[in-house]
Amino acid sequence: MQPRTTEDGTTVYVSETDGDKGSEGPFLVAYESRDAGRRYGWFCTNCESFDNAMDSMGRIKCNRCGNFRKPTEWDAAHE
Template identity: 60%
Template sequence: MPTDRDAVETPRGETVYVDRAQAERGAKGRFYVAYTAPGTDHKWGFFCGNCESADNAMDTMGRIECNSCGNVRKPDEWDAAHE
């Protein structure tokens, strides 16, 4: 299990561990997978590589949006009825 993850602080003061080898493509930059501990598979969420922020949200369709810079990842599934 990898332990070479960057420790970052979330807006709530939690420490999460960012794995820069695992990323999702966003419009302005990558979203990196963040974990609850350095040597675990338990995902915490995503970290915005564009503005280096952990303040982002993911909806039920897999769309990720950074609340700090507006970086966005398109949803896994898309349906015109959702617009």
């Protein structure tokens, strides 16, 4: 895992293997500690940002570059 520093100065650890494909580049999981005991959030590899949002259906969108992961959950009521 690679240590990275967030905008507020917190050190988090980004997995090099745990993540999901995005439209512009992968989103990798970031953890609060090297032992991966607790997730911190997502790291956008396209712009190297932690400024991402996830909705209840599993969509991830980077607020900086627009990198996007499709939803992992589908609700048939919306089709």
